[in-house]
Every structure is written in C-alpha cells, then in structure tokens.
Amino acid sequence: MNLLRSISFLLLVAALMLLMGCGRETQTAFVPTPTATQVVATSTPTQIPPTPTATADPAHIPTSVVQADNVKVTALKISNASGNIPAYDRGDWRHWIDVDGDCQNARHEVLVEESVIPVTFTDARECSVSGGQWIGLFTGVTVIAASKLDVDHMVPLANAHRSGGWAWDSEKKKEYSNNLSYSGHLIAVTASANRSKGAKGPEEWRPPDRSYWCTYATDWMNIKATWELTATNAEWAALTEMLDTCPDKVSVGDAGSSIDTIPTVGPSPTPTVVDVVRETPTVVVEALCVNLNTASKEELQRIVHIGASRAEAVINMRPLESVADLDDVSGISASRLSDIVAQNLACV
Numbered sequence: 001m002n003l004l005r006s007i008s009f010l011l012l013v014a015a016l017m018l019l020m021g022c023g024r025e026t027q028t029a030f031v032p033t034p035t036a037t038q039v040v041a042t043s044t045p046t047q048i049p050p051t052p053t054a055t056a057d058p059a060h061i062p063t064s065v066v067q068a069d070n071v072k073v074t075a076l077k078i079s080n081a082s083g084n085i086p087a088y089d090r091g092d093w094r095h096w097i098d099v100d101g102d103c104q105n106a107r108h109e110v111l112v113e114e115s116v117i118p119v120t121f122t123d124a125r126e127c128s129v130s131g132g133q134w135i136g137l138f139t140g141v142t143v144i145a146a147s148k149l150d151v152d153h154m155v156p157l158a159n160a161h162r163s164g165g166w167a168w169d170s171e172k173k174k175e176y177s178n179n180l181s182y183s184g185h186l187i188a189v190t191a192s193a194n195r196s197k198g199a200k201g202p203e204e205w206r207p208p209d210r211s212y213w214c215t216y217a218t219d220w221m222n223i224k225a226t227w228e229l230t231a232t233n234a235e236w237a238a239l240t241e242m243l244d245t246c247p248d249k250v251s252v253g254d255a256g257s258s259i260d261t262i263p264t265v266g267p268s269p270t271p272t273v274v275d276v277v278r279e280t281p282t283v284v285v286e287a288l289c290v291n292l293n294t295a296s297k298e299e300l301q302r303i304v305h306i307g308a309s310r311a312e313a314v315i316n317m318r319p320l321e322s323v324a325d326l327d328d329v330s331g332i333s334a335s336r337l338s339d340i341v342a343q344n345l346a347c348v
Helices: 002-022 036-042 106-114 157-162 170-177 191-197 210-226 233-243 308-317 323-328 334-342
Strands: 070-075 129-135 142-145 149-153 186-190 272-277
Touching: 070 210, 106 129, 106 149, 106 186, 149 191, 157 170, 186 191, 210 233, 308 323, 323 334
Parallel strands: none
Antiparallel strands: 070 272, 129 142, 149 186
16 A cells, blocks of 8 residues: 555656646757848958059059058168269259140149149139148148149159159150159148258158158158159168158168169169068958949049049039049049049949
C-alpha cells in the first residue's frame, strides 16, 4: 500500500513539472540589425586613386581627387648660381592676355574665380570686374573693390627668370605669365601685400598671415616642380620651415644635388619626386564628379574654372540635361568645358 502511494506521488510531481515547463517561452538573446548608417561607418574605406604628380608639362592639376593616406611632394633641384644669366626684362613676360577669347583677360578671370560672391562688372560686356568680395590670401583682409587688388604670380616672374625661365622662348614665358590651369599659380591679394613681396622668394618674404604659410609653401613647390624651376639653398630651407606649420607633419626628402652653374643650353634639371607620409592618416572619400543638378554652391566651386559667380549661374540654370550645358555659363569657353569633361569633374 505504501509502495502504491509513493508511485502515485512521483507521478503527480512529474505531471506538475511538465505543466510548468510548457507554460514558459524560450528566451532568445536580442541581436540588433545594423542600420544603413552603421554599415557605412564600419565598412572598409573606399580606396581613392592617388593625385597625379607634377610633370614638366604645365597641365592642369585636378582638385577633385583626394588622396586619402599619403601625399607626394616634389623635392626641387638646388642651384645657387646667379652668373651668366641675361638680365630680367618684365616686357619679355607678356601679361595680361585673354587666353580663351571671352574678353576677360587673365587678371579678371582670377577675380571672377576667387570672389566669394557673384562679381559686378564695369559694363554689360562683362569683360572687366569692378566689385565682389575677396579674402586677401597673404593678409586675410576682406576686399570688395577690385581696384584694391593685385593678381600676383605666386612664384614671381623675376624669380622664375633667375630660376631657369630665362632660357624659355617668348611663348612659354607668356604661357607662364597667364596660366590659369593651377589655382595657386595666380592669386588675388591686396595691392600693398603684393608690393611688399615684390620679386622676393620665401627666404626673404613670407605672408603676414601665418596660417597661410603651409599653402604658400606647397603651392610654391608645386609650381616650381611643374615648370622645372630651381631653388636656392636658402629658399629651400625657408620652404621646409614653412611646411612645419601644416596641420599634418610633413617630412621632405633630399632636395637633390647642388648645381654649381646653370647651363646656358639644355633643359632645366628634372625634379625628384619623394613620398611624404602623414603621421595620422585620415581617409577622405570624395566623389570623382560633382553633380551639377544637386551640388551646393560650395561643391560646385570644386570644379576647375567654376568660381562663386559661375556656381550661382549653374544653380539658376537647373535642371541641366548634360555637362555640355555649362557652355551657357559666362566665362566657360570651349577649352574650359573640355577640361571639365576630360577630367570627369562634373556630371548630371
């Protein structure tokens, strides 16, 4: 009898445990699904083609391609020779000329490009700029009257002459004097700052605005390397010192062997290209083309030949059916449109 009671009790306990188990739901740990933003943030950064280095041909240096993890800096050939060079004659370096035949000479092209607001002109032909708003790059001073500005050759004509340009023919001197293909070649600055600089190199004169030193030095080096111009030891030392002000630490390699005399014939020495690696690489992903129908005014200005006023004109023309519609923008000539198309800088 006791055995029967024990069995009955065990069966009752088992039945109760079974009922309690059935009443519970299985608990599974929640794993959130990544959002689109999270996926982008954790994906492998897009690799961007490196920016082409400067060559002897003064072709346009694209500004729409950003190299993410390193940059290339050109070390210049050093020459301290000054003898046996013909005297500098500013008249040999013809400027300002209308390169593309749109009635705006190189000076006024620069003023149109660099104004942060649409410019005004002296008459309806829109050949000469009268007003706008410019930030004088050497001083940081804001200027609204074009007459208060000089358009300066970053590497002055006299400096280019004694650095090897003396051997160029008149056509190449004219091309250098009016070159618009590299944005740092010709810049709008206050007249007083330009007169202070004169024909001096960075070993004798530096912009009063110290925050501009990094750009000043890199533009100077790019231009001299592109046009195969030399530098003096003192000039090179000043340039490398100015590079120390750059946001990312830049180390520059050997500047090349010294040259005791400048040859009277033959090409200028070919610059040596060295790698410069940033201490803390930053990946910057930027589209290779700017969409003309959706880009902001600032984004449109990344396209070569499109300054603030032309960006405003593009916005007012929207929607554009093709990049070729840019030929309706004042100042965008066939040759400039060809530059934009060839480098895939714009799209719709």
